[in-house]
Amino acid sequence: MECLYQTEVEVSVVEVSVAVSEGEVSDSGVNQPAVAAARHPLPALIFAAALTLCCALPTPLQAHSASQPSVDSNHTAPAKLNALSRVQLSSELAGRITEVRLRAGDRFDKGDLLARFDCTELKAELEGADTRRALARRQLDANISLKQLGGNISELEMVQSESQLAEATANTKVLKHRTGYCEVRAPFSGFVISRSIEPHQRVEVGAPLLELVDNRGLEVEAIIDSAWLEHLSIGDTFRVVINETGREYTATLQRIVPVVDPVTRTVRVIGNIEKTPGEISPLSASGALLISGMSGEAHFALDRPDDKSAALLADRPSNKRDGAD
Helix, strand or coil: CHHHHHHHHHHHHHHHHHHHHHCCCCCCCCCHHHHHHHHCHHHHHHHHHHHHHHHHCCCHHHHHHHHCCCCCCCEEEEEEEEEEEEEEEECCCCEEEEEECCCCCCEECCCCEEEEECCHHHHHHHHHHHHHHHHHHHHHHHHHHHHHCCCCCCHHHHHHHHHHHHHHHHHHHHHHHHHHHHEEECCCCEEEEEECCCCCCEECCCCEEEEEEEEEEEEEEEEEEHHHHHHCCCCCEEEEEECCCCEEEEEEEEEECCCCCCCCCEEEEEEEECCCCCCCCHHHHHHCCCCCCCEEEEEECCCCHHHHHHHHHHHCCCCCCCCCC
């Protein structure tokens, strides 16, 4: 009502001001307050400005509503696909590479040969360790036979023979284990992402060789607002739209990383893409290939607080007695 009265007063003041300036209005033609306001416009303008400020201020109910925004039922967050098996193979030996069979983009199966080292010296050391182990074994057997025949052999010599055999056996095991690194084989089936070596190249221990990925197992990682956590729980389903395929998939929330970014106030959540009926792998969902690194949007249907309260009240047993009105 105040805003309507303000509008009427402003219009009356403007009309009367124009009429008085043109000499077309008499004191009996319009109401006296409007004529007075027209003849003295400054107080009328101050009064109109005060009414405008009054109408612009929110009411207490409006301020309370603005301070408690309602939760939308559909929220979107950036998402990407991550491979469960992705590894950077590094060199376990210091030596020269003699063969590299695959390049970036090539497919391989578990156990396939990927690269080979020149292990001529290492194999020679292994042969020497085998010889020393055999000699230590023969020495120990001889001492045992001599002791059984009543020969002059001390207990210390017997202990030394046993110790030499154990040391030679341990050295042989170490060299055999190192010889196993002469061939680099695939730990799983997948694809080569990058290749950092070439044949005849010498590398040191820890040098990167090949980066591998297995796209058969993928998970969805989304970055959500930390305020959504009270509306989400493990096992909830959400929708994922992948930009590269333009298709929508259903995922199940599996893990929530319990760390909030202090700058962006966001949290990482991880889920698995569900398989559709009759489908072997989500990679072929809707005929589109899903690979690690694809991005898109995750759509979460967040429950409103009122909806959760109503559901809890509906699940409570009635306190009324049987037969009560």
